Structure formats: structure tokens, C-alpha cells
Amino acid sequence: MLKTAVESAQAMRALGAALSGLLRGGDVLLLTGEMGAGKSELCRGIARGLGVEGPIPSPTFTILNVYQEGRLSFHHFDWYRISGPEELLESGLDEQIEGPWICAIEWHERARELLPERCLEIIIDRLPGGEGRELRFLPRGGFELPGLDRLIKEGSL
């Protein structure tokens, strides 16, 4: 399994930016980790890497933030506050998951039914005694991301 350590919030954004260069339209990323793990920081890096210049706030209250000024559009979800899949279906937000953009979902566990089979799960855990995090990359449903192994090896554990 591909995994790497990330020592700071800045390093997390840098990793996100590097990762963004490998992503293609249609890619869906599931970000797994407790509150404050760094899911939004990673997404911030992805958005920056795609070319988003303005603020990249957490979508905790908006559920979805869409950025269209980058190399590819970026759909950043946070489902923490939703009650379940019905809420996304009723509002039509489920249609914003898969498409010719990059999609990243925080708190995806809230609506498993709506997740595509083929996606990349990224699990973020705190490392003891500091700001370090461990990231594990789990491709699902035959997801492939050429170049990811090389990117990860550059800063691997």
C-alpha cells in the first residue's frame, strides 16, 4: 500500500498540489480522517495546484464548493452536516459527484450509497507527538493514478 508521512500543514498543501498534477477529469477522491486531520488542507493544495487563486474555504456549511478557474474544475464536498444520502438526492447535489471534473469528498461515510465504485480513498491519521500525519492511498474499483507511486516515494516513510 502506498503511504507517506506529512510533517506540516504546508507540506500537506504541497502534496495536494503535486497530486493535482496527476489527476484527470472524472477522478473522485474520498478523504477519510477525523476532525482536524487535514482533509481540507489537502483539498486546498489540490485546488491551488489546479490554478485556483482565491480563498479555498472549507465546505462544511455550503456542502459543496465549486472552483472553475483551474486546469480542471474542482468540486469540493464536505458531507459532515448532511443527514444522509436523501439530502443530496433531494437537492440534486449527487449530480455534482461524477463528471468531467475532479471531485474530493470529506465525510463521504455519510452517504456511501452515492459513491462511485472506482475512486481513490486517502486515509489521513495523526502521527503521535506533533503535527505529523500519515496518508494512506487506497485505490478502489480498479482506480489507477499513474505517477502516484513515484510522487509518494519522493517523500516516503
Ligand SMILES: Nc1ncnc2c1ncn2[C@@H]1O[C@H](COP(=O)(O)OP(=O)(O)OP(=O)(O)O)[C@@H](O)[C@H]1O
Ligand atoms: N501535517 C498536517 N497536515 C494537515 N494539517 C495540519 C498538519 N499539521 C497541522 N495541521 C493543522 O490541522 C488542521 C487541519 O484542518 P483541516 O480543516 O484540514 O481538517 P479536516 O480534516 O478538514 O477537518 P474537518 O473534518 O473538521 O473538516 C489545520 O489547522 C492545519 O493547519
Ligand SMILES: [Mg+2]
Ligand atoms: Mg475539512
